[in-house]
Amino acid sequence: MSTTTTTPRVGSAELIVYEHKRGWSALNLRELWRYRELLYFLTWRDILVRYKQAVFGVLWAILQPLLTMVVFTVVFNKALGVQSPSADIPYAVFSFSGLLPWNFFAGALSRSGTSLVGNANLLTKVYFPRLVIPFSAVLAGLVDLAIAFLVLIGLIFAYGLTPTWHIVFLPLFVALAFVTALGVSLWLSSLNVLYRDVQYVIPFLVQLWFFFSPVIYSVSDIPAGPLRVAFVLNPMTGVIGGFRWALLGEAFPPGYMWISVGVVVVLFVTGMFYFKRMERVFADVV
Amino acid sequence: MSTDCALRVRGLGKLYHIGGSRARTGNIREAMSKTVMRPIERIRNPGAATHTSEDLWALRGVDLDVEHGEALGIIGRNGAGKTTLLKILSHITEPTEGRVEIRGRVGSLLEVGTGFHPELTGRENIQLNGAILGMTRAEIKGKFDDIVEFSEIGRFLDTPVKRYSTGMYVRLAFSVAAHLEPEILIVDEVLAVGDVGFQKKCLGKMEDVSGEGRTVLFVSHNMTAVRSLCRTAVQIEAGRVTDKGEAGAVVARYLAEQAGDAASIRWEPSKGPGDSQARLVAVEVLDSTGEVANMVTTDRPFEIRMEFDLFRSDPAFCVGFDLATSDGTVVLRSLQTDKAREEWPQVVEGRNVLSCSVPPGLLNEGRYFVMPRLSIHARRWIVHTDSVVSFLVHRDTESPYTLDRPGTIAPTLDWQSL
DSSP, X not given: OOOOOOOOOTTTSOEEEEEOOOSOOOOOHHHHHXXXXXXXXXXXXXXXXXXXXXXXXXXXXXXXHHHHHHHHIIIIIIITOOOOSSTTSOHHHHHHHHHHHHHHHHHHHHHHHTHHHHTHHHHHHOOSOTTHHHHHHHHTHHHHHHHHHXXXXXXXXXXXXXXXXXXXXHHHHHHHHHHHHHHHHHHHHHHHHHOXXXXXXXXXXXXXXXXXXXXXXXXXXXXXTHHHHHHXXXXXXXXXXXXXXXXXXXXOXXXXXXXXXXXXXXXXXXXXXXXXXXXHHHHHHO | OOTTEEEEEEEEXXXXXXXXXXXXXXXXXXXXXXXXXXXXXXXXXXXXXSSOTTEEEEEEEEEEEEETTOXXXXXXXXXXXXXXHHHHHTTSSOOSEEEEEEESOEXXXXXXXXXXXXXXXXXXXXXXXXXXXXXXXXXXXXXXXXXXXXHTOGGGTTSBGGGSOHHHHHHHHHHHHHTOOOSEEEEOSOTTSSOHHHHHHHHHHHHHHHHTTOEXXXXXXXXXXXXXXXXXXXXXXXXXXXXXXXXXXXXXXXXXXXXXXXXXXXXXXXXXSBOSSEEEEEEEEEOXXXXXXXXXXXXXXEEEEEEEEESSOOTTXXXXXXXXXXXXXXXXXXXXXXXXXXXXOOOOSEEEEEEEEEOTTOBOSEEEEEEEEEEETTTEEEEEOSOOEEEEEEOOOSOTTOTTOOSSBOOOOOOOOO
């Protein structure tokens, strides 16, 4: 039996008011901070469950990108003749460095897209800032990213290369990848609560997005002009370019990097507002 | 707002769009065509009300004041709006109109085991569930041993909960919840699960909570629990507060009103309480001549007859009733499975009529209430409603000295001089 007792602080507690709100509501960062432990536990649950159910467990985080890289190298490099932009960097390392942020992004989208609907029982039974749900779904992907990063470092050394000092900027691009994934996830997860069609669209969207991102090819392969402009509006172009600059010492992505950052900011801010606006009906319609 | 008020509700209302829920989660095509059509509809039909007949006010005009340290029971029929009220007070859903003012940290318990993951072990689920219920990591750590001890799961702590029996699962889930220490505790009907011994333990724990001066809001169909835990109670019917006052009085009025004077109730085949597994058709009290009777006498046996449709049979299917007095105290529970298995009455898929014979001289004088109970034993309730029929017991013995006996039962026992 519990022996601990807390004395309620009568009268001293702050006053909370619930009533019908209209329009856009402000983001309550302080509240989000108060629920950081829930965020931690939900992320931890996602990671734990993912690796517990699989026989090979963590091994999948290594095998999946590695095998994908092998397939890409055989199909695109050997068979179709796609080349790495720099003669010093083997195609295997080149494509793997693109897969690193891409897998994180794709995984985040497919997990978080259905995250609110998948956690419907939580939404209807407990209060917490709903942002925690897609946030933790994206966060859980960081473990896979870290594992794949170690594999890449091994790969770099295996090919007799050495990482450049740019690598200290990698966390910055991880953050950019994170905000990109979160921005899109906020849109997809809240739309999916209202329209279940979204969950069928996501795999298709991810596949399409993949071909429009410079994972298997380089941005320089795209002819300059309107087509290139369309490509750089894709925030993943900037993210992947940044990763390659930091990891392989490729040329720093020029102007398009900042366009990507701008698009990310717009995606994230609008996603946040849309999510906050729809948040209050989640429990009623989910 | 005076500072001794923990919770204050004014003019609270919640509107649900019944058809709307489909339209909302329907598909994009519908939504798009609606967006296009709505302005056209407006032009065609300028006077049309925005709230259509598909709208339902689950709550309307609810006022409530709960003082610090008060334990308030909330009673009412299924679908009366109790859970909606709790959901608004727990901040899960937003009111459509009105205002809620709360002073203090709210912990709500609308379900046991929210967020439990079958793949995780008992230990992991305690941590996860604690965090979901709003405990901090330090708090969970501090209470961990108490929670484990309370749950009696002991050596299964590191087993995934998918291997737990239902009883163990519920015990663990409730133990986490029972160690929540908010200033205001909101509890929905969660005690209806689990075995009786553990339910008692939970009620004891809840009593500790209310005894510590914490504010408690408690929804239950267990009238005995409401009376023993709560000082005050409100009754909610059709989204409005229809009665409030001292808990015992509210419970008594509610039970009397629920059962009315009817000794027989019969539903349309698909309208009775129940679900896709089984559904009640009728509950009747019959005297020794086989007639529906509002009053039975204690010198003869009488019969409680239950008629139900069983759609999907289950070896653990139980049917029976709780018998309660007018203050809500349960006198007894009787199920068709009480005797040895060979002696159970036959229950088949389709329509069943079971009769339970109550021996003479068992009950004391007064009004008794029959609360039907259909369940899959130790797994879930199919029907767990408040009383549906009631009857009066008239004591008729050969002795002139048995009038006005105290006690809920009054069997005639054997006396001998030695």
